[in-house]
Amino acid sequence: MDTPAPQPPYDLLGVGIGPFNLSLAALADPVPGLRTLFCDQRPEFRWHPGMLVDGARMQVPFLADLVSLVDPTNPWSFLNYLREQDRLFPFYFAERFQLPRREYDHYCRWAAERLDSCRFGTEVTALHWVAGSGGGGLFRAELTDTATGRRTEVQARNLALGVGTRPVLPEAFTALDGHPHAFHSADYLDRRDDLAGARDITVIGSGQSGAEVFLDLLRRHAGDGVRLRWLTRTRALAPMEYSKLGLEHFTPDYTRYFHSLPEPVRDALVSAQWQLHKAASAETLAEIHDHLYERTIGAPIDTAPVEITPGTAVTEARPGPCGGLELRCRHADSGAEHLLRTDAVVLATGYRAARPAALEPLARLIDWDRDGRYRVDLDHRVATRPELTGGLYVQNAELHTHGVGTPDLGLGAHRAAVILNAVTGRTVHRLPTRTAWTGFAPPGAAPVVGRTPAAERPPTEHAPTESTPVVPRPQELTRAATAGR
Ligand SMILES: Cc1cc2nc3c(=O)[nH]c(=O)nc-3n(C[C@H](O)[C@H](O)[C@H](O)COP(=O)(O)OP(=O)(O)OC[C@H]3O[C@@H](n4cnc5c(N)ncnc54)[C@H](O)[C@@H]3O)c2cc1C
Numbered sequence: 222m223d224t225p226a227p228q229p230p231y232d233l234l235g236v237g238i239g240p241f242n243l244s245l246a247a248l249a250d251p252v253p254g255l256r257t258l259f260c261d262q263r264p265e266f267r268w269h270p271g272m273l274v275d276g277a278r279m280q281v282p283f284l285a286d287l288v289s290l291v292d293p294t295n296p297w298s299f300l301n302y303l304r305e306q307d308r309l310f311p312f313y314f315a316e317r318f319q320l321p322r323r324e325y326d327h328y329c330r331w332a333a334e335r336l337d338s339c340r341f342g343t344e345v346t347a348l349h350w351v352a353g354s355g356g357g358g359l360f361r362a363e364l365t366d367t368a369t370g371r372r373t374e375v376q377a378r379n380l381a382l383g384v385g386t387r388p389v390l391p392e393a394f395t396a397l398d399g400h401p402h403a404f405h406s407a408d409y410l411d412r413r414d415d416l417a418g419a420r421d422i423t424v425i426g427s428g429q430s431g432a433e434v435f436l437d438l439l440r441r442h443a444g445d446g447v448r449l450r451w452l453t454r455t456r457a458l459a460p461m462e463y464s465k466l467g468l469e470h471f472t473p474d475y476t477r478y479f480h481s482l483p484e485p486v487r488d489a490l491v492s493a494q495w496q497l498h499k500a501a502s503a504e505t506l507a508e509i510h511d512h513l514y515e516r517t518i519g520a521p522i523d524t525a526p527v528e529i530t531p532g533t534a535v536t537e538a539r540p541g542p543c544g545g546l547e548l549r550c551r552h553a554d555s556g557a558e559h560l561l562r563t564d565a566v567v568l569a570t571g572y573r574a575a576r577p578a579a580l581e582p583l584a585r586l587i588d589w590d591r592d593g594r595y596r597v598d599l600d601h602r603v604a605t606r607p608e609l610t611g612g613l614y615v616q617n618a619e620l621h622t623h624g625v626g627t628p629d630l631g632l633g634a635h636r637a638a639v640i641l642n643a644v645t646g647r648t649v650h651r652l653p654t655r656t657a658w659t660g661f662a663p664p665g666a667a668p669v670v671g672r673t674p675a676a677e678r679p680p681t682e683h684a685p686t687e688s689t690p691v692v693p694r695p696q697e698l699t700r701a702a703t704a705g706r
Pocket residue numbers: 236237238239240241242260261262263267268269272278279280281343344345346383384385386430572577579616617628629630631
């Protein structure tokens with residue numbers, strides 16, 4: 222390892238540059254004196270490249286960009302990106318709030334390439350805590366240049382883990398791991414050509430990715446006789462909740478309420494709320510129906526070799542004895558079992574937060590819950606043992622503590638601002654105290670009080686040492702926050 226040139230510690234080191242840490246980088250950018258570094262192992266910013274399917278759109282309005290829901294005047298807003306690209310007029314006439322997914326990817330790349338704090342091709346390979354002699358201490362991060370293998374080190378007062386989630390391979394499919402004709406939807410565009418020659422393709426999973434893959438396959442195989450199947454464990458292809466009041470589950474108000482609930486209630490809620498975060502959009506479901514409708518005009522509807530079968534769980538999958546794949550299925554309502562033979566499987570079976578390997582040296586200093594998950598406070602700070610006094614923050618790994626809004630891009634800027642306020646120990650970004658009309662707690666219950674605003678807490682030893690001018694905090698924030706919304 223190269224001996225690092227002595228340099229002052231960063232105030233904040235971000236591990237991973239997906240949309241969430243990129244939002245943190247963008248909101249931190251205008252803060253004078255704040256030293257930040259964000260590292261990503263990829264050579265450049267990419268947003269779910271395997272699912273940038275033609276025509277796919279975002280499921281949130283464009284205002285869920287990196288900064289606008291906190292500070293629309295920030296130069297890293299989507300509207301400013303459009304201005305820089307001379308595309309404001311086309312966007313204005315398009316009158317679409319939901320961007321093409323490819324455009325969101327390009328917008329994020331535009332920001333990531335220009336933000337000085339973002340460094341790509343750099344994997345964070347290990348994180349350590351180095352206690353200081355007189356108390357306190359610093360994080361020490363080992364970085365590896367992914368092109369050259371060169372290793373360096375940096376120090377930081379605070380860490381923000383934004384390493385995203387990993388594709389899930391359900392246990393029933395473990396025998397297909399690595400099979401050339403079975404892959405996760407995260408790799409769809411990279412592996413789509415592997416489906417060439419398959420006469421029978423099965424898509425598993427009722428979420429947005431499953432619906433998009435199925436629609437893409439329908440369009441590509443219209444009229445060529447390839448049989449397409451869509452199997453989902455959920456009993457109905459119900460659309461994602463998208464009513465205006467329903468969307469208030471994706472507000473900081475709901476997040477605070479959810480956080481105040483006992484752990485068993487939270488765990489039960491996350492699975493019960495599948496329609497808020499796991500279903501497919503009504504628009505994509507309608508496109509599938511429209512496609513089939515058009516395709517079968519003038520003929521019986523079963524002329525298209527298509528099977529859509531909800532309420533069917535795959536209990537075991539394996540390579541077939543004579544080639545192809547075999548799926549043992551159980552129908553939820555009848556309990557009937559059957560064997561399905563298919564040539565290829567696309568697993569749209571979701572994603573899950575996972576502990577990054579780089580965290581292992583710190584693992585014994587983290588106060589895990591009984592299921593080995595982070596305990597995360599309202600500032601998105603992870604509970605640690607007393608000897609680790611630095612700020613360890615997470616983004617998108619707190620579904621169990623913060624609820625369905627955790628992976629939602631609409632809450633990304635707000636969460637990043639909360640972290641930034643906590644890291645600096647003051648109100649860099651003023652945040653609203655009331656964000657929903659819905660009252661989630663029962664009437665008369667003790668209000669769900671947010672954390673004490675950063676500006677009212679004594680600065681932590683890990684706040685930046687340099688004096689940083691911040692946006693003055695108006696009186697109403699103090700009043701509302703202490704009154705608990
Ligand atoms: C196909 C798809 C579409 C989605 N569409 C929407 C949508 O429309 N609206 C919405 O609200 N949500 C959407 N989501 C959910 C979610 O918001 C996104 O997945 C989002 O990308 C999550 O961002 P992230 O920053 O947590 O992680 P990611 O985007 O996964 O980025 C994490 C980054 O961390 C890097 N990394 C990991 N470990 C290290 C390390 N040790 N060192 C350096 N770098 C590391 C990775 O290379 C990666 O670039 C979608 C999800 C998927 C899968």
